[in-house]
Amino acid sequence: MKSSSPKVAIIGAGCAGISAHIWLCELHISHTLFEGKKMGGMLHRVHNRIENYPPEHYENGKVLAEKLCNYVTRRVIRKGDKADIFIEEDIVSIEKSAEEKGFTLRSHTGQRRFFSHVLLATGTRYRQLDIEGYAQSASFISQSTTFTAPSVAGEKVLIVGGGDAALEGARILLEHSCDVVLCSRSKYRARPEFVKQITKSDSARMLDIGIQVVRFQPEADVLRVVFSDGKSESFKKVFVRIGVDPVVPELFGEMKKDMRGYLRTDSNCETSIPGIFAIGDVSVAPLQSIATAIGDGGRAAKAIQILTQL
Numbered sequence: 001m002k003s004s005s006p007k008v009a010i011i012g013a014g015c016a017g018i019s020a021h022i023w024l025c026e027l028h029i030s031h032t033l034f035e036g037k038k039m040g041g042m043l044h045r046v047h048n049r050i051e052n053y054p055p056e057h058y059e060n061g062k063v064l065a066e067k068l069c070n071y072v073t074r075r076v077i078r079k080g081d082k083a084d085i086f087i088e089e090d091i092v093s094i095e096k097s098a099e100e101k102g103f104t105l106r107s108h109t110g111q112r113r114f115f116s117h118v119l120l121a122t123g124t125r126y127r128q129l130d131i132e133g134y135a136q137s138a139s140f141i142s143q144s145t146t147f148t149a150p151s152v153a154g155e156k157v158l159i160v161g162g163g164d165a166a167l168e169g170a171r172i173l174l175e176h177s178c179d180v181v182l183c184s185r186s187k188y189r190a191r192p193e194f195v196k197q198i199t200k201s202d203s204a205r206m207l208d209i210g211i212q213v214v215r216f217q218p219e220a221d222v223l224r225v226v227f228s229d230g231k232s233e234s235f236k237k238v239f240v241r242i243g244v245d246p247v248v249p250e251l252f253g254e255m256k257k258d259m260r261g262y263l264r265t266d267s268n269c270e271t272s273i274p275g276i277f278a279i280g281d282v283s284v285a286p287l288q289s290i291a292t293a294i295g296d297g298g299r300a301a302k303a304i305q306i307l308t309q310l
């Protein structure tokens, strides 16, 4: 795609989108940043300490998110960054523009805007259980063991899932003297040392592999959980750690994805639709991390500069 003055849309203001915004400012490329919820994205849900994004340690993701947002604000004063930033503006669809070479983005307000290039920095969302009673049981469900464990210390809890996140969660809950039950529909995929530690604990019980949760029945102060073997038990809290899914707005055409729905990109972070780039967690990557997302933002911004140079 060639154009002398690119007009770029960044969808999502997590680490990837914020980094793309900073780099597009550095490269003096006109752009607009759209964020459906809050700047910082997934970082607001990271309750663990972040020790692998040098050179600092952060108490949790929120602390880093706040630092990133302050940095963006301070740059406007220091460097005169010019970009439109729309918060709480969800992009619901991307259409091929009929008049010009580029794309029309439609937001939840119905507003349509034209852009020559689009950076999808939309990240992932936690997978939910598609079972009866799920929506009515929100107050009994948590996705963060680090955050919730202190409030359920000594209580009986259920963890749904068999990956690292589920078993890491079980370890944290055991440290808070919880009575932990684990339920996984397939073989535990978590690292062996996690599985070994859980199996050795007297306070943890793994249900037979294949037994699934089929229904939630909220009661006064516990959640009654019905399993696929017909048995049921009550829990103070249920932790659903069954993975995440990539978030992609409605598109005019099919983009190449991997089996799990993550967007395939080339070395410029460009998807199979020329002009649309995918950065951070929404794209196929061997490592979903802050560093990867920040790096992708710069890579895609530079690629747009090179691709649009005359």
Ligand SMILES: Cc1cc2nc3c(=O)[nH]c(=O)nc-3n(C[C@H](O)[C@H](O)[C@H](O)COP(=O)(O)OP(=O)(O)OC[C@H]3O[C@@H](n4cnc5c(N)ncnc54)[C@H](O)[C@@H]3O)c2cc1C
Pocket (backbone or CB within 6 Å): 011, 012, 013, 014, 015, 016, 017, 034, 035, 036, 037, 038, 039, 040, 041, 042, 043, 045, 046, 047, 048, 049, 050, 051, 052, 053, 089, 090, 091, 092, 121, 122, 123, 124, 247, 249, 279, 280, 281, 282, 288, 289, 290, 291, 293
């Ligand atoms: C529990 C947990 C612990 C973690 N710990 C670490 C760690 O220690 N170290 C590390 O490096 N990484 C860690 N990670 C991973 C890291 O948080 C992510 O890789 C990174 O935050 C992803 O950034 P992103 O910008 O790609 O996506 P996100 O942060 O998910 O941002 C996507 C943004 O897009 C917005 N959005 C989505 N769709 C739309 C739309 N249609 N319109 C407008 N906006 C939209 C969302 O609201 C969101 O703000 C952890 C993740 C989790 C869940």
